[in-house]
Amino acid sequence: MNIGVNDLANPGFFAHNRLPAHSDHLWYANAAEIASGRSSFQVSLDGVWKFSYAKSPSAAFEGFQSPDWDVAEWDDIPVPSHIQLHGYDVPQYVNVQYPWDGHEQINPGQVPTAYNPTGSYVRSFALPEALPAGERLILRLEGVESAVVVWVNGTYIGYAEGSFTPSEFDITGQVHAGVNRLALRVYKWCSGSWLEDQDFYRFSGIFRSVYLRRVPTTHVADLRVGVDVSDDLANAVVTLRTRLEGSGSVRAVLGGVGELTADGDGLLRIAVDEPRLWSSEDPYLYDLTIEVAGPGGEVMEVIPQRVGIRRFGIEDGVLKINGRRLVFKGVNRHEFGEQGRVVTRERTELDLISLKRANVNAIRTSHYPNNSFFYELADEYGFYVIDEVNLESHGVWDAILRDDASKSAVVPGDKPEWRDVVIDRASDMYERDKNHPSIVMWSCGNESYGGENIAAMAAYFRAKDSRPVHYEGIYWDDRRPDTSDVVSRMYAPAAEIESLLAVRRDKPVILCEYAHAMGNSFGGADIYMDLAEREPLFQGGFIWDFADQAIRLTAPGGAEYWGYGGDNGESPHDGDFCGNGIYYADHSESPKIQEVRHLFQGLRADVDRDSFTVKNRLLFTSSAAYECVVTLEREGVEVASATTATDVAPGDSATYPLPLTLPDGVAGTGGEYVVTISFRLRERTAWAEAGRTVAWDQGVFMVAPVEVRPVFAVAGSPSLRPVLVRGRHNIGVRGESFEVLFSGLAGALTSYRYGKTQAGGRELLRAPITPCFWHAPTANERGYGGPYEEGGWHLASRYLRPADNSEWPAAVVEETGTTVTVSFVYALVGMPGSTCEMRYRVFGDGTVEVTEVLERGSSTPSLPELSALIQLPGAMNRLTFYGEGPEETYVDRRGGGRLGVYSSTVAEQMAGYLTPQECGSHTGVRWARITDRRGRGILVSAPADGAIELSALPWTPFEIEDAAHDFELPLTDRTTVRPALMRRGVAGDDSWGARPKPQHMLPDGRLEHRFSFRGVL
Structure with a gap:
C-alpha cells in the first residue's frame, strides 16, 4: 500500500x-x-x-x-x-x-x-x-x-x-x-x-x-489498576483487571499487603487496612508484582506496577484529595529542552526535582501527552497532573473573536469527519496513562473552541474513568457546558474570578493558565493565591509556563545565544513569545522562581516582636515534620539563632513565643533588626537534602535609640566644611577627600572625585548624572503598547534642557555653614507643563544628598519609573546591597525577597530573559556599595527613615532596549546605577494587554525622590 x-x-x-x-x-x-x-x-x-x-x-x-x-x-x-x-x-x-x-x-x-x-x-x-x-x-x-x-x-x-x-x-x-x-x-x-x-x-x-x-505466547496485553478508598480513609480496595493473550493465568501480589484474590470475571482484588495514602506531600507507592504463567504453569513474564492509593474527585462541590480541599500550585510544562522536544528521563527528573524545590504541587501537560517516564516520575515525586490530549486548533477558531469568520470554520467543532480522530487521540492517551495515581484530571486538549466532537471526548473519558474532565474551551463556546467538570479559565484577573464566583457556584474554578511569565513578569501573582485562601471554590491554577522554549544558536562573532521565533529565518513566526518560563531555556532558575517558591510554600509565619504565628496550609503534614529555626539579624549580620518546636496541624494556626529577644537599644544595640522564621527539612528526601529551607517569613523591627547609618554621618566641625568654588562655567564643591563639579554648560553634576590622591581624588563618574523616567520595556509593557503610549518619558530621559529655556542653564546655589546645595530644573520634552528638579546637597565628608522632584503636567502618560541615572567606570563591577534579594524584586514581585545583605557582580544582575529588558532591580534597599575589586567606588543610601529601589547593570536602559538578543548588547566600560523612588510593577496577568495593578503604579501628582551617595575607598 x-x-x-x-x-x-x-x-x-x-x-x-x-x-x-x-x-x-x-x-x-x-x-x-x-x-x-x-x-x-x-x-x-x-x-x-x-x-x-x-x-x-x-x-x-x-x-x-x-x-x-x-x-x-x-x-x-x-x-x-x-x-x-x-x-x-x-x-x-x-x-x-x-x-x-x-x-x-x-x-x-x-x-x-x-x-x-x-x-x-x-x-x-x-x-x-x-x-x-x-x-x-x-x-x-x-x-x-x-x-x-x-x-x-x-x-x-x-x-x-x-x-x-x-x-x-x-x-x-x-x-x-x-x-x-x-x-x-x-x-x-x-x-x-x-x-x-x-x-x-x-x-x-x-x-x-x-x-x-x-x-511471549502468554502475555498481558493490557492492565487496569483500580483503587477504591472508603469515606473514612481507613480502608481501601485495590483491584487488577488484565487482558490476557494466550492460555495461562495471572497472579498478583501487593507488596507489604498480600496476594490478590479472584473476584469473578477475571478481576483480582485485595483489601488494604489503614492504607498509606498517596499525595503530593507523601507520594507513597505500593509495589504490585504481576506474574504471568503459561498453560503449564511456567512463568512467562513478570510485570512490576506501582500503585498509589488515593481518592480524588469533586466532593461537597470542591476538588478534594483524600478528603481535603486541594489548591493547585501548578505550572504548565511543555516537554522542551536544549534538544527541543527530545527530552530524556534524566532531564525530566531534574525538572521535577526543581519544581518540588519551588513548592510546586501540580503540572498540566500542555498541550499533549508527555513521555511515559514523566508520569512515572510524577507518581514518585508527588505531583497532581492534568493529562492533556494532543489537540489544539487555535489558528482556526480565533478569527471568530474578530467577527470575520463563522463557527462553521471550527475544527474539530461539530464536523463528523473529525470525530473519530478526536476520540482516537483521547483513547491513545487514556489507555497508556490510566494507571498513574499522579493523574487527577483528563483534559480534552487546549484552545480548540467547543462543539460535539470535544463533548464526545469528555463522554469517552467519563465512560472509562471516574477522574474529573477538564476543558477550558467551553468558556468561548458554551453550547456544551457538560464537557468540563470544572470551570476553567485562562488569564482572567483575580477580581474577575471573584466576580464570577459571586454569581456562579455550580463547579470548582481553576485557572488552567495564569500569570503569563514572559520575560520579566510574574507580578501580582500573590493576589490569586490570596483569593484561593478565602474562596473555597477557587482552587488555584497553573502558571504559564515552566521554561523558555528557545534554541541555542551561534552569533556572527561566535558567541552562543538563545534564539527564538525568526532567528532561523523562518516566517511566519511569533518572535520571543516562546520565552514564558519561570526557568530559563537551559532549565536553570530565573529570578521569578524566588517569588514562586515563597508564594507556594505550605507554611506561613506572621512575626511580632515577641511571638510568631504559624499557619499550616499543607493538607496532611504537621509543621512538626520540619525544623523551625529562628534567626535574628542586625542589618544583615546574624546576632542570634535558635530552634523551637512547633506542631501545627494541617489547616490550623498556632502562636509561639520567640525563642530569642530583641535588644533593648542600649550600649550601641539600636538599629534595624530582622527576625526570620525558617522551616527546614529534618531528613533528606528524594528531591532535597536535609536542612533545606522549604518555607520562611520575616518581621522587621526598629530598636531605639536608632544609630544613624554611617553614610549619613556628617560631622559639623569646621574642618569638614565644604569649600564652594564659583567658576565662570562650573561650580565646584570640595573638601579634604573629594571634589564635586557642576557644569553650567551641561546643567548637571558632571564630576565626582573621591580620595586624597591626584587632584581631588579618583574620578567616579563617566557621564553627567541625569533624571531617568524610563527603563528598557519589559515583554509585558511591549504587550500592552507601553512604549507607544509612554515613549515621551524615553525622550524626557535622554534630551533635557533648562526649564527657563536659557542657553546657560541656571544653577541655584545655596551655602550654609556645613553644606552647599546646587539645583537644576529641567523642562521635559513632550510633557507640557512638566519639570524635574535635581537638587544636590554636598556635605563636608563628600556625601551628596540628592533630591529629585518631578512636577507633572495634567496629561502625562503612565510613568515607568522615577530614578537618577549614574554612570560609573566599568571597573566598579561589584555590588553589595542591604535590601530585598538575593534575586531581583519589584513592587508587585517582592514577597520572595528576603531582607539581607547580598553581594554579586554587576554582570550577574543582568537577567537572562530571551530579549534584553528591564531587570535586576531591588526593592527595600537601605544601602548599596558599587566598587571595584579593591573596594573603591560609591556608597548609595536611602534616607534614614526609608528605603529605595536600586539597579546596577553594565548597560544603560537605552542600550538594553536597543538589543534584541544578549549578544547584541554593546561592549561596555561603564556600570549604570539607577537609585529609584519606585519602578512600576512588572505585571503578568497576561502579556498582551494586562497592566500593573493600580497599587503597583507610580502615583499621580508631585513626586519626590531622595537618596545619597558618597565615595568609598
Whole structure:
C-alpha cells in the first residue's frame, strides 16, 4: 500500500494496521531483570540511522524501503531527534497562526504540497534466530511528528498520526533470522497537523525512542489498576483487571499487603487496612508484582506496577484529595529542552526535582501527552497532573473573536469527519496513562473552541474513568457546558474570578493558565493565591509556563545565544513569545522562581516582636515534620539563632513565643533588626537534602535609640566644611577627600572625585548624572503598547534642557555653614507643563544628598519609573546591597525577597530573559556599595527613615532596549546605577494587554525622590 497526498489530507485516515493502545507497562523475564531495570523482551533502536531529506513528498525517493536500495551515501542522523536541529528544514516558532499560513491557501484537513518536509529513515537490526512459534515482535514508536509510514524488509506495515502517543505495529510476519531492514517515512504535516497548533516550535522527525518488543505466547496485553478508598480513609480496595493473550493465568501480589484474590470475571482484588495514602506531600507507592504463567504453569513474564492509593474527585462541590480541599500550585510544562522536544528521563527528573524545590504541587501537560517516564516520575515525586490530549486548533477558531469568520470554520467543532480522530487521540492517551495515581484530571486538549466532537471526548473519558474532565474551551463556546467538570479559565484577573464566583457556584474554578511569565513578569501573582485562601471554590491554577522554549544558536562573532521565533529565518513566526518560563531555556532558575517558591510554600509565619504565628496550609503534614529555626539579624549580620518546636496541624494556626529577644537599644544595640522564621527539612528526601529551607517569613523591627547609618554621618566641625568654588562655567564643591563639579554648560553634576590622591581624588563618574523616567520595556509593557503610549518619558530621559529655556542653564546655589546645595530644573520634552528638579546637597565628608522632584503636567502618560541615572567606570563591577534579594524584586514581585545583605557582580544582575529588558532591580534597599575589586567606588543610601529601589547593570536602559538578543548588547566600560523612588510593577496577568495593578503604579501628582551617595575607598 502506498500513502499518497490524498491520504495525508484525509482527517478520517489517521491510522492503518496500528495496534490498539494499551497501558504503558513493561514486562520482564524474572525478578532479577526487574532489579536491573533491563528487560530481555525489549531492544532499543535508538542511535544513528541513515537519513534522506526532501522538501516535499513528491521530491522524496520512491522505493527506498527496498532491502536492495543502497543508503550507504545517505546522511547519518541520531534517533531520537528533530530533523530541524540537524541541518534540514528550519525550526519555526509560531503561536496561534499555522506555520503554512500565507504560503499556501489550504482549508482545514488539507496539507501543503509545495513544501511539506519529508524524511526517509533506514535502520537495520539483527535477529539472532527466528522467533519461537507463537511469539510476536512489535515495533513501538514512542513519538513521531507528525505522520509516519512503516516498512520492514520492503513490505508495507502501517501508518500512524498522533505525534505524542505511541504507535505500535506487529512485524512478526515480515522479519527473519539475521539482518532485517526497517524503513520509515516521516511527513512534517498531515491532516492531523490541523489539530496540533500548539504554542511551540514546529519540528518533525522521530523525536522519541524506538523499540522492538518481543511478546511471549502468554502475555498481558493490557492492565487496569483500580483503587477504591472508603469515606473514612481507613480502608481501601485495590483491584487488577488484565487482558490476557494466550492460555495461562495471572497472579498478583501487593507488596507489604498480600496476594490478590479472584473476584469473578477475571478481576483480582485485595483489601488494604489503614492504607498509606498517596499525595503530593507523601507520594507513597505500593509495589504490585504481576506474574504471568503459561498453560503449564511456567512463568512467562513478570510485570512490576506501582500503585498509589488515593481518592480524588469533586466532593461537597470542591476538588478534594483524600478528603481535603486541594489548591493547585501548578505550572504548565511543555516537554522542551536544549534538544527541543527530545527530552530524556534524566532531564525530566531534574525538572521535577526543581519544581518540588519551588513548592510546586501540580503540572498540566500542555498541550499533549508527555513521555511515559514523566508520569512515572510524577507518581514518585508527588505531583497532581492534568493529562492533556494532543489537540489544539487555535489558528482556526480565533478569527471568530474578530467577527470575520463563522463557527462553521471550527475544527474539530461539530464536523463528523473529525470525530473519530478526536476520540482516537483521547483513547491513545487514556489507555497508556490510566494507571498513574499522579493523574487527577483528563483534559480534552487546549484552545480548540467547543462543539460535539470535544463533548464526545469528555463522554469517552467519563465512560472509562471516574477522574474529573477538564476543558477550558467551553468558556468561548458554551453550547456544551457538560464537557468540563470544572470551570476553567485562562488569564482572567483575580477580581474577575471573584466576580464570577459571586454569581456562579455550580463547579470548582481553576485557572488552567495564569500569570503569563514572559520575560520579566510574574507580578501580582500573590493576589490569586490570596483569593484561593478565602474562596473555597477557587482552587488555584497553573502558571504559564515552566521554561523558555528557545534554541541555542551561534552569533556572527561566535558567541552562543538563545534564539527564538525568526532567528532561523523562518516566517511566519511569533518572535520571543516562546520565552514564558519561570526557568530559563537551559532549565536553570530565573529570578521569578524566588517569588514562586515563597508564594507556594505550605507554611506561613506572621512575626511580632515577641511571638510568631504559624499557619499550616499543607493538607496532611504537621509543621512538626520540619525544623523551625529562628534567626535574628542586625542589618544583615546574624546576632542570634535558635530552634523551637512547633506542631501545627494541617489547616490550623498556632502562636509561639520567640525563642530569642530583641535588644533593648542600649550600649550601641539600636538599629534595624530582622527576625526570620525558617522551616527546614529534618531528613533528606528524594528531591532535597536535609536542612533545606522549604518555607520562611520575616518581621522587621526598629530598636531605639536608632544609630544613624554611617553614610549619613556628617560631622559639623569646621574642618569638614565644604569649600564652594564659583567658576565662570562650573561650580565646584570640595573638601579634604573629594571634589564635586557642576557644569553650567551641561546643567548637571558632571564630576565626582573621591580620595586624597591626584587632584581631588579618583574620578567616579563617566557621564553627567541625569533624571531617568524610563527603563528598557519589559515583554509585558511591549504587550500592552507601553512604549507607544509612554515613549515621551524615553525622550524626557535622554534630551533635557533648562526649564527657563536659557542657553546657560541656571544653577541655584545655596551655602550654609556645613553644606552647599546646587539645583537644576529641567523642562521635559513632550510633557507640557512638566519639570524635574535635581537638587544636590554636598556635605563636608563628600556625601551628596540628592533630591529629585518631578512636577507633572495634567496629561502625562503612565510613568515607568522615577530614578537618577549614574554612570560609573566599568571597573566598579561589584555590588553589595542591604535590601530585598538575593534575586531581583519589584513592587508587585517582592514577597520572595528576603531582607539581607547580598553581594554579586554587576554582570550577574543582568537577567537572562530571551530579549534584553528591564531587570535586576531591588526593592527595600537601605544601602548599596558599587566598587571595584579593591573596594573603591560609591556608597548609595536611602534616607534614614526609608528605603529605595536600586539597579546596577553594565548597560544603560537605552542600550538594553536597543538589543534584541544578549549578544547584541554593546561592549561596555561603564556600570549604570539607577537609585529609584519606585519602578512600576512588572505585571503578568497576561502579556498582551494586562497592566500593573493600580497599587503597583507610580502615583499621580508631585513626586519626590531622595537618596545619597558618597565615595568609598
